Amino acid sequence: MQKEEKQLEQSLEGLIQRVQELKNAIQLFLLKLEHEYESLNWPSVLDNFALLSGQLNSLGRLLKNDKVPALRNHVFLPLVLSPDRDAELEKLTERRVMMFNHAVVPDYLRTKPEPEVEEKISQLTNKAGTVVQETAQKQFNNLNKITSNLLDIINSAKEEWESESNQKSSQPVTFSTADTNNLVSTILFGKSIKVTRKPDTSNTQSQGMSNQQQQQKVQSATVSKAPSAIKTQIKAASSSHPYQRP
Numbered sequence: 001m002q003k004e005e006k007q008l009e010q011s012l013e014g015l016i017q018r019v020q021e022l023k024n025a026i027q028l029f030l031l032k033l034e035h036e037y038e039s040l041n042w043p044s045v046l047d048n049f050a051l052l053s054g055q056l057n058s059l060g061r062l063l064k065n066d067k068v069p070a071l072r073n074h075v076f077l078p079l080v081l082s083p084d085r086d087a088e089l090e091k092l093t094e095r096r097v098m099m100f101n102h103a104v105v106p107d108y109l110r111t112k113p114e115p116e117v118e119e120k121i122s123q124l125t126n127k128a129g130t131v132v133q134e135t136a137q138k139q140f141n142n143l144n145k146i147t148s149n150l151l152d153i154i155n156s157a158k159e160e161w162e163s164e165s166n167q168k169s170s171q172p173v174t175f176s177t178a179d180t181n182n183l184v185s186t187i188l189f190g191k192s193i194k195v196t197r198k199p200d201t202s203n204t205q206s207q208g209m210s211n212q213q214q215q216q217k218v219q220s221a222t223v224s225k226a227p228s229a230i231k232t233q234i235k236a237a238s239s240s241h242p243y244q245r246p
Helices: 002-035 042-063 087-092 115-129 133-169 177-189 202-239
Strands: none
Touching (some): 002 042
């Protein structure tokens, strides 16, 4: 008896620890839903659900362990029922249970589902028992067909996503990091820029100016000589006129 009691006590400690971890995870998730609902995204929600699911599975494995005694063989009996407020009970239950009275005991020490739930379960069980084997097999086949179709759709979508990602990763590179760095260095620091000297055009400009001055002198000389030639020709014509008056 002492060995069984010790084994039960150790298993209860492990169960209490696992339940406490599960409770903390649920509290954190509820706080996120209440205070971080604006920034909360779907992957984060799925991560929280996965954490809760893993903790529930670990708790179930612990209950099915061979070292844990079958708790269904043990019975909880309320030793004291009081309508007065119990401060110690309030502290242990984190203010969820204020007193241990006749209204609380049926809910917290219940070993069977509530009557409404138990009735619903019995109805579903009776309905499942009345189904013909052929009908059940047809429904089973239809369910397998729907599941296989869903799996095909999911696998095809996965293949398309993988092919698209592979195509994106296999696209040729259209840029060069080294060229970009050289261009930035050239613009900011003048790297690789050679300074070229301009040819001396002062002599060419002076020669051009002297040629222009000479041309202007020639043109002015021709213009000044033209009127004298015309005047000479007029005088000569007047002296040789046959009808000159005396």
